[in-house]
Amino acid sequence: MLLHDTALIYGRHLRQSLRSRFGLVFGMLVPLLYLLFFGPLLTHLPLRAQGSSWQTLVPGVLLQLGLFGSAFAGFSVIVEKNQGVLERMRVTPVSRLALLLGRVLRDATVLVAQAVVLVLAAVVLGLRAPLPGILIGFGFVALLTVSLGSLSYATAMKVATPQEFGPLVNATTMPSMLLSGLILPMTLAPGWLNVLSHLMPFRYLVDAVRDAYVGSYTTAHMLYGVLVALGFALVAVTVGTRVFRTAGA
Amino acid sequence: MAIISTAGLTRAFRTKHGLVEAVRGIDLVVRPGEILGLLGPNGAGKTTTLRMLTTLLAPTGGAATVAGCDLATDPAGVRLACGYVAQSGGVDPQVTAREELVTQGRLYRLPKARAAERAEELAHDLGLTDLLDRRTSTLSGGQRRRLDIALALTHHPKVLFLDEPTTGLDPAGRAGLWDLVRRLRDEHGTTVFLTTHYLDEADALSDRLVIVDKGVVVADGTPTALKLEHGGSIDASLQETFLAITGRGPAPADATPVAV
Numbered sequence: 001m002l003l004h005d006t007a008l009i010y011g012r013h014l015r016q017s018l019r020s021r022f023g024l025v026f027g028m029l030v031p032l033l034y035l036l037f038f039g040p041l042l043t044h045l046p047l048r049a050q051g052s053s054w055q056t057l058v059p060g061v062l063l064q065l066g067l068f069g070s071a072f073a074g075f076s077v078i079v080e081k082n083q084g085v086l087e088r089m090r091v092t093p094v095s096r097l098a099l100l101l102g103r104v105l106r107d108a109t110v111l112v113a114q115a116v117v118l119v120l121a122a123v124v125l126g127l128r129a130p131l132p133g134i135l136i137g138f139g140f141v142a143l144l145t146v147s148l149g150s151l152s153y154a155t156a157m158k159v160a161t162p163q164e165f166g167p168l169v170n171a172t173t174m175p176s177m178l179l180s181g182l183i184l185p186m187t188l189a190p191g192w193l194n195v196l197s198h199l200m201p202f203r204y205l206v207d208a209v210r211d212a213y214v215g216s217y218t219t220a221h222m223l224y225g226v227l228v229a230l231g232f233a234l235v236a237v238t239v240g241t242r243v244f245r246t247a248g249a
Numbered sequence: 250m251a252i253i254s255t256a257g258l259t260r261a262f263r264t265k266h267g268l269v270e271a272v273r274g275i276d277l278v279v280r281p282g283e284i285l286g287l288l289g290p291n292g293a294g295k296t297t298t299l300r301m302l303t304t305l306l307a308p309t310g311g312a313a314t315v316a317g318c319d320l321a322t323d324p325a326g327v328r329l330a331c332g333y334v335a336q337s338g339g340v341d342p343q344v345t346a347r348e349e350l351v352t353q354g355r356l357y358r359l360p361k362a363r364a365a366e367r368a369e370e371l372a373h374d375l376g377l378t379d380l381l382d383r384r385t386s387t388l389s390g391g392q393r394r395r396l397d398i399a400l401a402l403t404h405h406p407k408v409l410f411l412d413e414p415t416t417g418l419d420p421a422g423r424a425g426l427w428d429l430v431r432r433l434r435d436e437h438g439t440t441v442f443l444t445t446h447y448l449d450e451a452d453a454l455s456d457r458l459v460i461v462d463k464g465v466v467v468a469d470g471t472p473t474a475l476k477l478e479h480g481g482s483i484d485a486s487l488q489e490t491f492l493a494i495t496g497r498g499p500a501p502a503d504a505t506p507v508a509v
Contacts, residue, residue, distance in 0.1 A: 001358070008355050019343060080341075088339025088400060091303050092356040093328050246307070 005095040009102025010109075016076075017110050028114045031065045034183075035122055043126070047185055051214040054127035059137055059209035060182040061122075062115050063202060066141040067182070069111045070148040071173045073103070074156030078165055081157075096244045100237070104149035108142040115141045133212035140209050140229055144202070147233040150240030157243050182206055204228040252316055252408060252440050253279035253302065259310030260297050271297040273464035274311060279442060281407070284434055286455030287444040290495060294464040295444040296336065299410050302442070303333040316407045332401030336412040338393055339400065342386035346377060346396050349385060350403070357404040371399040375429070391422030398429065409433065411443040415450060423447075427454050448487040462495045 017024065035058070042053035080086045089099060115138055119127070152169065159165050177183070179193075180202035186194050197203045208225020216222070260272040272294040279285050287295050300306040302315055304324040312319070318326030340349050347368055354364030372378045375395045380388060385396060394414060401409060411430070415423040427450070433439040445451050451458055452472045460468040460475070468475055477483050480490035 004358070005356070008352065012352060016341070016343065082337065083341065084335045084337035084339035085341055087300075087305055087335050088333075088353075088397075089356060090305055091328055091331070091333045092353070092404075093325055093358065094356045 002095045002098055002101075005098030006101045006105065009094075009098050010105050011102075013076075013103055013106040014109065017106060024110065024114070027069055027110070028065070028117060030068070031061045031114075031118055032121060034061050034064070035118065035125060038183075039122070039125055042184075048187070048210070048214075050216075052126070052128065054122060054125065055129050055213040056185055056210055057183075058119065058122045058127050058129070059213050060184075060206055062118060062137055062141050063144060063180075063206050063209065064177060064182045065115060065118065066111055066144040067148065067173055067177060067202065069114070070104075070107050070145040071152050071169050072166075073107050073149045074152035074154075074165060074169070075162060077103075077153050077156040078159070078162050097241050100150060100153060100240045100244045103153060104146045104237075104240075107149045108145040111145045112138050112142050129213040130215045132217070133215055136212040136217070137209045140205050140225065143229040143233050144205060147229070147236035150233075150236040154240040154243040176200060176202055179203070180206055185210065201228050201232050250281060251278045251314075252281040252283075253277065253313070253442065255302070255311065255313035257311035258298065258301060258308055258313050260294075260301055260306060261309045270464055272301070272308075275461065275464075275466055277459060277466065277469075279408075279440060281440055282434055282438045284430060284441045284454060284456050285443070286451040286458045287442065287461060288446075288448070288451050288458055288491070289444075289461040291446075293461045295461060296412055298461070299333070299412050299442070299444060302327075303331055303410055304328055305333075329404065330406060331408040331410060332398075332404070332406035333410045334394075334397045334401045334412065334414060336416060338397040340385040340393065340396060343384060345382050345384055346372070346388070347381040349396065350381075350399060353400045353403045359403075367403060371402060374402075375399045389422075390418050391425060394418060394422065394426060395429070402433075405437070406439070408440045408442060411441065413444055413446060415445065415447065423450070430454060448491060452487045460491070460494050468494045 039054065039057050042057055045053060047053050047056045077086065090096070119134055155168065156165055159168070179197045180200045181189070181197055182202065186197045186203060189197065204221070204224045205228065207221040211217070211219045211221045255275055255277045258272060258275040259270065261268050261270045275294070275298055287298065289295050297306065301308050301320070302313060304320065304327050308320065312321065314320065315327045316330035318330060320327055350368035350371055351364045354367045355361070359367055368381070372381050375398065377392070377395060377399060380392055385393060388396060398411070415426050418426065430441050430443070431454070434441055443454070455472065457469070457471055458475055459466055468479060470478065472487060473483060476485045476487065476490045479493045480486070
């Protein structure tokens with residue numbers, strides 16, 4: 001039943017996303033601008049011992065896409081709460097977990113599809129990276145989306161208005177982005193900033209994807225990245241499930 | 250034989266201003282096939298009561314059964330037995346009426362083909378056949394309300410809960426909805442539990458009225474009995490009766506309800 005219900009909710013929301021082509025394109029705009037107008041600035045900078053600047057920048061841009069794409073996902077739940085759609089569904093026997101999973105899996109699908117387009121654009125601009133590494137990168141984008149999406153939906157269930165939700169998400173995503181070294185690697189940072197950035201879960205994810213993009217799959221970064229991504233997803237989905245089970249309470 | 254029975258049903262909310270008791274011990278018995286009107290000023294606890302009885306909100310005290318299923322121990326049974334139309338309705342403005350009806354059928358675990366069939370049946374019963382392929386945002390208030398009710402009837406519920414079903418409808422829409430509610434009861438024996446602000450509606454539609462104020466039941470009876478008992482005569486208007494019972498006038502229909 002969980003599978004049946006999740007597929008149903010997933011399909012409903014995927015159709016919703018596909019109806020809004022505008023949203024799909026604009027979701028990619030900011031990361032694309034980073035590639036176009038920021039990427040070329042880095043090509044001659046010694047960012048890392050291994051690989052080109054693109055192999056450092058693109059992983060960061062992909063996770064940035066995942067971060068912003070999923071952190072704001074909760075807005076849709078606020079709208080659906082006001083329309084009464086969510087309550088209408090919650091009086092049916094539908095699995096509460098499916099109401100969450102259908103949504104986060106839709107987000108993961110959309111963001112991975114956008115990530116594919118971004119990587120293709122990056123290849124045109126000069127990115128060269130091994131295919132397995134690129135695929136691993138998509139895996140991390142998907143996991144990050146599921147995690148942050150869950151937290152975003154859970155938060156949206158708890159707040160009453162979009163006016164509260166927007167600033168709240170903004171105030172968490174901006175520092176997360178800066179402190180994780182998504183734009184430039186934290187190895188460039190002074191010691192205190194580097195230490196601080198290790199408190200950010202995304203730091204481990206971006207380090208892992210950067211290793212994957214240079215073909216190093218068995219590094220400590222990769223191990224920590226996988227562990228943190230899975231752990232974070234587990235915690236986030238658990239929190240999300242609890243909120244969706246007891247919502248309204 | 251009661252189809253709904255509640256004992257001391259209570260709901261408190263934690264707010265910035267401390268604990269607020271929206272519903273403070275409601276005792277109710279509803280008989281099968283009855284049209285029950287829950288009446289009360291804004292903030293009396295009508296919506297909160299409905300949301301508890303439909304499993305949307307866990308009570309903080311008391312107990313209730315709906316169609317023989319205990320609210321606390323068998324919420325799944327309650328969900329199968331009841332349909333609910335919130336005041337706001339519950340459709341996505343971007344999708345068609347058909348998609349909403351089919352999705353609802355699938356949420357009640359009907360196989361695909363059966364869900365499509367059920368959508369047609371419901372549309373036929375509620376006069377929505379010609380509107381099936383229109384987006385719900387293009388429907389009139391009355392049409393959308395009929396769609397909301399069709400969604401709630403997908404699984405042939407024994408009890409239908411309607412939260413202020415006629416708020417915002419024009420006179421024709423209201424009359425149509427009254428007919429529909431009576432027809433559901435007469436043809437299918439559906440018990441209808443509705444809240445309303447409109448005293449004429451409560452008078453015309455309900456077999457029995459329960460008046461709540463500040464979270465408790467303050468009067469319960471047929472409209473006639475209530476008029477006689479509280480209004481002083483059988484010719485008293487329900488308005489006078491209501492004032493006598495609650496000590497104040499009914500709230501205007503367009504006042505904002507307490508959102509919980």
